[in-house]
Amino acid sequence: xxxxxxxxxxxxxxxxxxxxxxxxxxxxxxxxxxxxxxxxxxxxxxxxxxxxxxxxxxxxxxxxxxxxxxxxxxxxxxxxxxxxxxxxxxxxxxxxxxxxxxxxxxxxxxxxxxxxxxxxxxxxxxxxxxxxxxxxxxxxxxxxxxxxxxxxxxxxxxxxxxxxxxxxxxxxxxxxxxxxxxxxxxxxxxx
Numbered sequence: 001x002x003x004x005x006x007x008x009x010x011x012x013x014x015x016x017x018x019x020x021x022x023x024x025x026x027x028x029x030x031x032x033x034x035x036x037x038x039x040x041x042x043x044x045x046x047x048x049x050x051x052x053x054x055x056x057x058x059x060x061x062x063x064x065x066x067x068x069x070x071x072x073x074x075x076x077x078x079x080x081x082x083x084x085x086x087x088x089x090x091x092x093x094x095x096x097x098x099x100x101x102x103x104x105x106x107x108x109x110x111x112x113x114x115x116x117x118x119x120x121x122x123x124x125x126x127x128x129x130x131x132x133x134x135x136x137x138x139x140x141x142x143x144x145x146x147x148x149x150x151x152x153x154x155x156x157x158x159x160x161x162x163x164x165x166x167x168x169x170x171x172x173x174x175x176x177x178x179x180x181x182x183x184x185x186x187x188x189x190x191x
Contacts, residue, residue: 007159008034008166009134018136019093019101020118028118028138031155035166037131039177041097041123044131047169047176048100048121049077055086056172057165062086070172089119098123114150115141129177133166 006014009032037044050056053076054068079094088110089102101120104111117139124132137158141147
C-alpha cells in the first residue's frame with residue numbers, strides 16, 4: 001500500500017471492521033487516515049459533528065471561502081440519519097462518541113463524475129484524555145479512462161484535504177480539552 005492509501009494508520013488499525021464496511025459497494029478501493037488527539041472521544045465527536053456545517057479542510061477550496069467555525073455550534077451533535085454533511089453527503093450511521101459514517105449522494109453530479117464512496121470516522125479511546133481518530137474511505141471509481149485518471153489523482157488530492165481536516169479536528173479538540181481542564185466545568189457551545 002502507498003502513502004496515499006494508509007496515512008497515519010497501523011496495520012492493526014486497517015484490519016478493523018469499520019461501519020462503512022457494512023454497506024455494499026462494488027469494486028471499492030480502501031483508503032485509511034488516522035491521527036492521535038489529546039482529547040476525550042466525547043470532545044472529538046463533538047468536533048466531527050461540526051461537519052454538518054463545514055468541511056474543516058481548505059475553506060478557500062471546499063467551503064466557498066467561508067471559514068469553518070472555530071467554536072462548537074449548539075446542537076450540532078444532535079444528528080439524524082440522512083441529514084447532509086458538508087452540504088451534500090447523506091449521513092448513513094452514527095454512534096455518539098464513537099463514529100460517523102456518510103456516503104456520496106445518489107443521483108448527484110459529483111457522484112457521476114467521481115464515483116461512489118463511503119466514509120467512516122471512528123474514534124477510539126486510548127485513555128481518559130487521548131483518542132485515536134481513524135478514517136476509512138471506500139471508493140468505487142467510474143469505469144473507463146476517467147476512472148483510471150481519478151484513481152490516480154483523487155486519492156492524492158483527498159489525502160491533502162483530509163490531512164488538513166484531521167489536523168484541524170486535532171487542534172480544535174485539543175484546545176477544547178485544555179479549556180475544559182482549566183475551567184473544570186463543562187464546555188459550552190454557541191447558538
